[in-house]
Amino acid sequence: MTERKTKICLISPTENLAKRARALITRQGMNIRVEVADLESAVSLAKRLSEQDDYLFISRRGTRDLLCKSLNIHVVNIPSEASDYIPAIQQLRNEQGLIAFFSFEEEISNELRTICYLLNLRMRHYCFSDSLSCQSAVRRAIADGAVWGLGGVVSERFAKMYGLPYIRVESSDASILHALETAMQLYTAQQENARQQEQLQIQLERYQNILDYTHDAIIAVDETGRISVTNQIAEQMLRPARPPFAGRLIEDVLANTQLTSVLKSGEAEIGQMMNIHGTLVSTNRVPIRVGGKIKGVVATFQDIKTLQKAERNIRIKLHEKGLIAKYCFSDILGHSPAIVEAKRLSEKYADSNLTVMLYGETGTGKEMFAQSIHNASPRRNGPFVAINCTALNRNLLESELFGYADSSFTGARKGGKAGLFETAHGGTIFLDEIGELPLEFQAPLLRVLQEKEVRRVGDDTVIPVDIRVVAATNRNLLQLVEAGKFRMDLYYRLNVLSVVVPPLRNREEDYQEIAGRIYDRLMPERSKEEEQAFFNILRRCQDYPWPGNVRELNNLVERVSLLLHQGVPEKEAFQAFYNEWQKEEIPSPEEKQIETAGAIIDREAVLAALRRNGGNASRTAKELGISRSTLYRRLK
Incomplete structure (x- = not known):
C-alpha cells in the first residue's frame, strides 16, 4: 500500500535555511516539502498549494505573518531565538x-x-x-x-x-527542528481527528439506517392516552383492529399495553414481556417529558423470536473507541515506597470522575499514569485523548481544543470540525504540560471544566461533553499563580485529586528493574556475555541522580545495549556515557568561594531548579552557578 504523502510545506526565504531544513528532515525520516521563496513569492506559492490540497505551512516570522494576513491561514512559526x-x-x-x-x-x-x-x-x-x-x-x-x-x-x-x-x-538547527516537530505533531493530530470524524459520520449514518428500517413496532400516545404515531410494523401488529388508529384510545385498540399506567407513574418500563394475539413480545415504555411534565409515552414492541434471531446474527457497534490508552498500572514497574504510594493513590482515584492532577519532573512517566488511570476507570472503553499544551501552535490552539464551525475562517473545513474535547466525549482527556497553557486560553478551559460543554470557534451553539480530565505538569503551579501566569480558579479546579510521580533518583533500586525490562524488549536475542556486561554497567550507575528520569534511563539502555551488541568492550561502553556525565567546565573562582564560605545550595533548592529546567542538568547547573558534578553531589 502506498503511503499517503504528508501535506506539510516549509517555505524558506533562503537557500541556506532550505538546505539545512532538508538535511534535518532526511535525518529525522520526515516527509515534508521544502520550497524557497522571497516575501512576495511566498504568498502566491502558498495560495497555489492550498488550492491543490489542505496544506500546513512552516516559515519564519516575516513570511509567516504575511501568509496569515494575506491568506488567513495558520502557519507554524520557526521561532527566532x-x-x-x-x-x-x-x-x-x-x-x-x-x-x-x-x-x-x-x-x-x-x-x-x-x-x-x-x-x-x-x-x-x-x-x-x-x-x-x-x-x-x-x-x-x-x-x-x-x-x-x-x-x-x-x-x-x-x-x-x-x-x-x-x-x-539564520535560524538555528534547534529552532528549525522544533518547528518541524510541531508541524508533524499538529498535522498528525489533525489527520487523526479527521479520521475519527469520518468514522463518527459513518457510525451516525449506520444508526440512521437502523432507525429508518427497524423491524420494531413503534406506538406513541399523547397525554390523554390517545394514539399519535404508529409505524407500519405497529399497524400490522394492531390487527385485526382497523385503521386509522390516530386519535383513538390505546386501550380501545390494544388491551394491556400499560401505556396509561406509565402516563400516571412517569416511570419508564424497559424490557417488559407481554402477549399480543398469541405472540410473545418484548416492550419498552418510556414517558415523554416536556418542561418537567408528562406529555405522552412512546413504546417499542419486538417479537421475542425475532429479537433472539437478531442477537445471534447482528452485532451493532455502539461505540467506536477514538484513541487508545495502551498502559495499565501493571506496566508501571518498581517496588520502591515512592512509586508504590503513587500507584496506590492513582488506583484509588481511578474510579472517580473527579479531575486528577499529576505532578512530576520531565521523563518520570506521567502519561503512563494518566493512561493507567483511564484504563482502570469506568471510562476504559471510551476514548483517551492526549494533548501536549506546548506542542500546539498558539494560533491553532483554540480551534484544535474546541473545534470550529463551518466557514468560521478562510480555509475552514466545510461543515466545521469537532475539537479534541468533543473527540474525548465519553472518555478521558489528558492535558499534558498544563502549566505551559497560554493565559488567554485558560478561561475557556475553565469554562469547559465547570460547565462540561464547549462552543466551537465561530459558533454560538453549546455542545455538552462528558469527559474526565487528567492533567500533568513539571512546574509549580502555585508559583505560576503568584506570578500571574496561571489562573487561581483554574488551579483549584484542576487540583482536586493530586498525585506526585516520583523522580527516578527517589526510587531506590527501581531503575535496575525498569532497565532490565527495556533491555529484554530491545535485545531479546543476546549472548550471556552481553547480558552480564550490561548489568555490570547498570550496577555502576547506582549513584547517578538521573536528572532525565526514566526517559534518560531508556536512552542509556538503548545506547549501551547497541554498543555491547556490536562488540564494544564493557569498559568502553561504560566510558562512552560516563564521560558525557562528567563533561563540564572547571568550577569558576566565584563558585569555589561560595563553597568555601559554606554557602551551600541545599538539595531542595537544586530540585526546584531542576524542575524549572525540565530535568536538564546543564541548564540547572548554569542557573545555580555551579558545575554539574556539584549539582549531582547536592542531589545525593
Whole structure:
C-alpha cells in the first residue's frame, strides 16, 4: 500500500535555511516539502498549494505573518531565538559604530538587548511590515549612522542596495527542528481527528439506517392516552383492529399495553414481556417529558423470536473507541515506597470522575499514569485523548481544543470540525504540560471544566461533553499563580485529586528493574556475555541522580545495549556515557568561594531548579552557578 504523502510545506526565504531544513528532515525520516521563496513569492506559492490540497505551512516570522494576513491561514512559526544572533554578534563584538537590527513586526528580545549591552555594542532596532517599509527602515538606519546591519533576507536586499555592510541572521538547527516537530505533531493530530470524524459520520449514518428500517413496532400516545404515531410494523401488529388508529384510545385498540399506567407513574418500563394475539413480545415504555411534565409515552414492541434471531446474527457497534490508552498500572514497574504510594493513590482515584492532577519532573512517566488511570476507570472503553499544551501552535490552539464551525475562517473545513474535547466525549482527556497553557486560553478551559460543554470557534451553539480530565505538569503551579501566569480558579479546579510521580533518583533500586525490562524488549536475542556486561554497567550507575528520569534511563539502555551488541568492550561502553556525565567546565573562582564560605545550595533548592529546567542538568547547573558534578553531589 502506498503511503499517503504528508501535506506539510516549509517555505524558506533562503537557500541556506532550505538546505539545512532538508538535511534535518532526511535525518529525522520526515516527509515534508521544502520550497524557497522571497516575501512576495511566498504568498502566491502558498495560495497555489492550498488550492491543490489542505496544506500546513512552516516559515519564519516575516513570511509567516504575511501568509496569515494575506491568506488567513495558520502557519507554524520557526521561532527566532536570541542565540540565532550570537555568530553575527561575535563577528561584530569589537565594532564601535551603530549596529542596526532589522525585524518584521516584532520587538527584539530583552535577552538580545542585554547581550549587546554587556558587550558594549551600540545597537538600534528597526521594525518593518512590508518591503516598502523595510526600504525606509534601511535608509533611516543609514541616516542614523549605522555601520552594520543584522536581520533577515528582506532587509539584506535593501542593505546591499544602499551599501550598508550586512550579516544575515539564520535560524538555528534547534529552532528549525522544533518547528518541524510541531508541524508533524499538529498535522498528525489533525489527520487523526479527521479520521475519527469520518468514522463518527459513518457510525451516525449506520444508526440512521437502523432507525429508518427497524423491524420494531413503534406506538406513541399523547397525554390523554390517545394514539399519535404508529409505524407500519405497529399497524400490522394492531390487527385485526382497523385503521386509522390516530386519535383513538390505546386501550380501545390494544388491551394491556400499560401505556396509561406509565402516563400516571412517569416511570419508564424497559424490557417488559407481554402477549399480543398469541405472540410473545418484548416492550419498552418510556414517558415523554416536556418542561418537567408528562406529555405522552412512546413504546417499542419486538417479537421475542425475532429479537433472539437478531442477537445471534447482528452485532451493532455502539461505540467506536477514538484513541487508545495502551498502559495499565501493571506496566508501571518498581517496588520502591515512592512509586508504590503513587500507584496506590492513582488506583484509588481511578474510579472517580473527579479531575486528577499529576505532578512530576520531565521523563518520570506521567502519561503512563494518566493512561493507567483511564484504563482502570469506568471510562476504559471510551476514548483517551492526549494533548501536549506546548506542542500546539498558539494560533491553532483554540480551534484544535474546541473545534470550529463551518466557514468560521478562510480555509475552514466545510461543515466545521469537532475539537479534541468533543473527540474525548465519553472518555478521558489528558492535558499534558498544563502549566505551559497560554493565559488567554485558560478561561475557556475553565469554562469547559465547570460547565462540561464547549462552543466551537465561530459558533454560538453549546455542545455538552462528558469527559474526565487528567492533567500533568513539571512546574509549580502555585508559583505560576503568584506570578500571574496561571489562573487561581483554574488551579483549584484542576487540583482536586493530586498525585506526585516520583523522580527516578527517589526510587531506590527501581531503575535496575525498569532497565532490565527495556533491555529484554530491545535485545531479546543476546549472548550471556552481553547480558552480564550490561548489568555490570547498570550496577555502576547506582549513584547517578538521573536528572532525565526514566526517559534518560531508556536512552542509556538503548545506547549501551547497541554498543555491547556490536562488540564494544564493557569498559568502553561504560566510558562512552560516563564521560558525557562528567563533561563540564572547571568550577569558576566565584563558585569555589561560595563553597568555601559554606554557602551551600541545599538539595531542595537544586530540585526546584531542576524542575524549572525540565530535568536538564546543564541548564540547572548554569542557573545555580555551579558545575554539574556539584549539582549531582547536592542531589545525593
